[in-house]
Each structure stands twice: as structure tokens, then as C-alpha cells.
Amino acid sequence: MTTTALATSPLKATDRCDSCGAQAYIRVVLNEGELLFCGHHGRRHEAKLRPIAVEWHDETDRLQPQPTPVTD
Numbered sequence: 001m002t003t004t005a006l007a008t009s010p011l012k013a014t015d016r017c018d019s020c021g022a023q024a025y026i027r028v029v030l031n032e033g034e035l036l037f038c039g040h041h042g043r044r045h046e047a048k049l050r051p052i053a054v055e056w057h058d059e060t061d062r063l064q065p066q067p068t069p070v071t072d
């Protein structure tokens with residue numbers, strides 16, 4: 001019985017999006033390093049990064065749908 005060492009550590013509240021500094025919910029592991037993105041920027045860069053990503057760790061399902069206040 002072999003145990004896989006690919007235990008992905010969950011993203012922490014201190015992990016920040018590389019693009020905007022919001023809390024990160026997506027971690028993209030590339031050969032040369034890793035990137036952190038919020039849900040918004042993760043989606044934006046997904047098409048470009050996903051094909052070259054070693055691992056795509058997505059925790060956006062932890063995001064509760066925020067009731068957006070309608071102000072207009």
C-alpha cells in the first residue's frame with residue numbers, strides 16, 4: 001500500500017491573490033513556482049494557466065455566495 005505524498009495543504013486566510021491582494025482561494029502550481037489567486041483572478045487566468053499547471057488547487061467552493069446589495 002503506497003501513500004501519495006501529494007497532500008495539498010489548504011489555503012490559509014493569510015494567502016493573498018498575486019493580482020489584487022484579496023484572500024486567495026486558488027493555488028496554481030507551476031514548474032517554476034506557484035501562484036495564488038482569488039476566485040475572480042483564478043477564473044480570469046484559468047484558460048492561460050491551467051494547461052501548464054502542475055496542479056490546480058481550487059477552494060472557491062468554500063466561498064459563500066455573497067448577497068450583493070443592490071444599490072441602483
Ligand SMILES: [Zn+2]
Pocket residue numbers: 017018019020021022037038039040041042
Ligand atoms: Zn485577485
